[in-house]
Amino acid sequence: MTALDTAFAASGVLAVVGGLLAVTTRHVVHAALWLVVALLGVAGALLVLGAELVALVLVLVYVGAVVVLVLFALMLTRAPVGPDLAHTVGPWRRLGSGLLGLASAGLLATVLVPLADGTVQRADVGSQQVAGQLFGTWVWPFELLSLLLLAALVGALAVARRPDAGAPSRRRGAS
Incomplete structure (x- = not known):
């Protein structure tokens, strides 16, 4: 096993x-950090x-934008930071979601295992070709x-600045 194999396995783990941990934690902020x-x-x-x-x-778009947007929206909407016990699900839903996750992992494994044993020929694509597609075709x-991220950020600001609908309004001179 080479050093690259070890580094790949460590980053995969x-x-x-x-x-x-992101999908099993009950803290919303912890889920975003995981x-x-x-x-x-x-x-x-x-x-x-x-x-x-x-x-x-991946680091710029997802870590730098999406996760920061999620954390920003959580802070602005005054979402509960502690564990969310109000939205717990029953054991049948947990079992079903676990089985669905295992089925997805099995499907992914059936696609990736032929790549590992060398029976599928890999395409030789360089970074310049990916960059050309990314900033040409997919720009x-x-x-x-x-x-879309900007609209979500503006929406989070609008929701955060809206007064609570359930709170009684206070008028001057009224007691």
Whole structure:
């Protein structure tokens, strides 16, 4: 086992553990922070594989924009920071979601296992080709994504600045 294999395995374990902790924690802020850990693990795996541009875009777009937007929206909407016990689900839903997760992992494994044993020929794509596609063909979807994130940020500000509907209004002179 080479050093690259060890680094890839370590970043893969980091991504899987971060992802599992992101979906199993009851703290919303902790879930967002564990998502950062999982995404950084995926970026580390991409770096080991030699896809530096894709790893950089993943860190910039997802960690730098989406997760920061989620944390910003949580702070602005005054969402509860502690454990969310009001939205717990029963054991049948947990079992069903676990089975669905295992089925998704099995489907992913059936696609990725042939890549590991070498029976599938890999395409030789360099970073310049990926950059050409990303900033040529796919530049407009990225721009639309940035507009969507901006609209979500403006929406979070509007929700945060709206007075509570259930709170009684206070007028001058009324007691």
